[in-house]
Amino acid sequence: MECPLLSPRHFEDNYLLDFPDGRMFERRSLLRVRLAANKAWMTYKGPPKLEGIFKTREELEIEVQSGSVALRILENLGMRVWFRYQKHRQEYAMTVPGKPEEKVHLALDETPVGNYVEFEGSEDGIRKTAEAMGFNESMFLQASYYALYAQYCGDRGESPGDMVFPDEQTVKNLPI
DSSP: OOOOOOOEEEEEEEEEOOTTTTHHTTTOOOOEEEETTTEEEEEEEEOEEETTEEOOEEEEEEEEEEEHHHHHHHHHOOOOEEEEEEEEEEEEEEEEEEEEEEEEEEEEETTEEEEEEEEESSHHHHHHHHHTOOOOGGGOOOOOOOHHHHHHHTTTOOOOOOOOSSSSGGGGTTOO
């Protein structure tokens, strides 16, 4: 299987925002500002549509010149950061087994609570690629990083805060 590297391992710092009344969380939508690799993005994700084992949702994303300015603008509009999470990520474009014209986007994420693989592509492409990598559908997760972190904390009797690495050195040199 061909699997070219799209993005080498890099650090990402993510900020989820909502209004004080929690209306976005209640609607299962989110607004995120992501800082990574000397760039910043603002992303809106609509409510997930659970279709069998897959989670799909509308996603609108734009690169912004300054993550810190984007955060300040959103805070001045009445939003607040309610969750921050960090990860190291590598990205690949894997050829779907038996379909050389089709690719599946793979993101390998190392988080403070474990390592995860995110697949993006057609349902058939994801199934075939995951199977070729040794993953079966019982291993697929639909949970968000916040839900995974809340479960991790709950299993340890801890209250969730932010999902960040203990070494704050990793946040230096980001475009905030």
